[in-house]
Amino acid sequence: MSGSDKVWDDADPERLYVITGGRSGDSQGGSIGLVTLIVSQSVPTAGMQPEHATIVRMCQAPLSVAEISAYLHLPVSVVTVLVTDLLAESRVEARALVARAQLPEPSLIEAVMHGLQKL
Amino acid sequence: MDFKSSDSLSPGTAGPGTVAMGGPATRTVVGPRTEDALPASATAAVKIVIVGGFGVGKTTLVGSVSEIRPLTTEETMTQAGVGVDDVVGVERKTSTTVAMDFGRISINDELVLYLFGTPGQQRFWFLWNGLFQGALGAVVLVDTRRLEVSFDVIGRLEERGVPFVVAINSFMGAPDYPTEELRTALDLPDYVPIVACDARKRSSSRDVLLSLMRYLHSLAVTPEPS
Numbered sequence: 001m002s003g004s005d006k007v008w009d010d011a012d013p014e015r016l017y018v019i020t021g022g023r024s025g026d027s028q029g030g031s032i033g034l035v036t037l038i039v040s041q042s043v044p045t046a047g048m049q050p051e052h053a054t055i056v057r058m059c060q061a062p063l064s065v066a067e068i069s070a071y072l073h074l075p076v077s078v079v080t081v082l083v084t085d086l087l088a089e090s091r092v093e094a095r096a097l098v099a100r101a102q103l104p105e106p107s108l109i110e111a112v113m114h115g116l117q118k119l
Numbered sequence: 120m121d122f123k124s125s126d127s128l129s130p131g132t133a134g135p136g137t138v139a140m141g142g143p144a145t146r147t148v149v150g151p152r153t154e155d156a157l158p159a160s161a162t163a164a165v166k167i168v169i170v171g172g173f174g175v176g177k178t179t180l181v182g183s184v185s186e187i188r189p190l191t192t193e194e195t196m197t198q199a200g201v202g203v204d205d206v207v208g209v210e211r212k213t214s215t216t217v218a219m220d221f222g223r224i225s226i227n228d229e230l231v232l233y234l235f236g237t238p239g240q241q242r243f244w245f246l247w248n249g250l251f252q253g254a255l256g257a258v259v260l261v262d263t264r265r266l267e268v269s270f271d272v273i274g275r276l277e278e279r280g281v282p283f284v285v286a287i288n289s290f291m292g293a294p295d296y297p298t299e300e301l302r303t304a305l306d307l308p309d310y311v312p313i314v315a316c317d318a319r320k321r322s323s324s325r326d327v328l329l330s331l332m333r334y335l336h337s338l339a340v341t342p343e344p345s
Binding site: 016033034035036037039054057058061062063064066067069070071072075076077095096104105106108109110111112113114115116117119 | 148149150151156157158159161162163164165166184190191192193194195221223224225226227230231232233235249250252253255321322325328329332333335336339340
């Protein structure tokens with residue numbers, strides 16, 4: 001397979017417009033970011049939009065918005081819209097990014113260092 | 120116009136990580152392989168951004184330390200012709216997509232680290248808002264043959280207040296500058312670490328990340344240098 005580039009090229013604007021119903025994601029931030037972990041609280045049900053159902057199925061184990069975007073071959077902004085829908089219906093839960101106020105907590109940095117040293 | 124919104128989920132165009140299950144009645148399964156699933160205990164994620172010009176080794180670095188095969192996500196550029204020379208066809212296609220490769224390292228049962236590679240050229244800076252929001256810091260991956268890209272990136276990171284380290288990827292045939300010469304060339308303050316690395320090697324890439332974390336730690340426990 002010639003990589004995922006081909007698939008991305010096929011993601012034409014019209015298709016994305018249909019999936020989101022013309023809504024656009026908040027690319028400036030908001031509560032959902034690239035590494036917000038999404039976890040399903042339910043299983044897919046009949047009548048769900050296919051993309052919604054796929055996300056619910058995919059997120060039985062926690063998955064970041066970036067990973068959902070990669071597996072669905074949809075832009076992050078589109079995935080953000082879809083995940084926001086699912087959050088509103090309590091079908092998924094969002095586990096928030098560790099907020100960085102100004103600088104991260106030393107304890108968080110130490111945890112990451114320990115993890116990296118095990119590699 | 121094509122309204123079949125699930126076209127890209129069909130087996131024919133399935134990408135990495137997509138497993139097609141046989142039989143017309145069976146739905147295509149899209150998502151991570153079982154072994155790539157995070158534990159249910161994963162509650163928080165942090166990210167580090169790897170910035171550098173084309174071909175400098177961002178994806179190589181991400182791939183060498185990632186526990187999953189690097190994935191590709193994308194963002195859509197909707198502003199008309201931002202720094203893009205070729206505008207032929209703009210009237211037909213109103214958006215351009217830019218791919219970002221990323222990888223993942225499980226730090227412990229609760230914490231996950233994501234690494235995003237992003238192109239450093241100015242025309243891709245529109246990606247940076249979402250990318251750097253909440254990021255721990257950045258690694259500027261430098262090709263000593265093309266310092267000018269790094270120069271712009273470093274200025275931009277300083278403007279945004281993103282802490283970063285500079286990593287020199289060892290290339291065949293790239294000039295081997297002494298660190299202090301590079302520091303002068305890149306106009307870097309003394310406190311910003313410069314490290315050499317071989318992005319193909321897991322241990323070397325890990326050490327780059329560790330030097331960023333040590334630097335962040337020093338910033339977190341001592342007042343920011345003025």
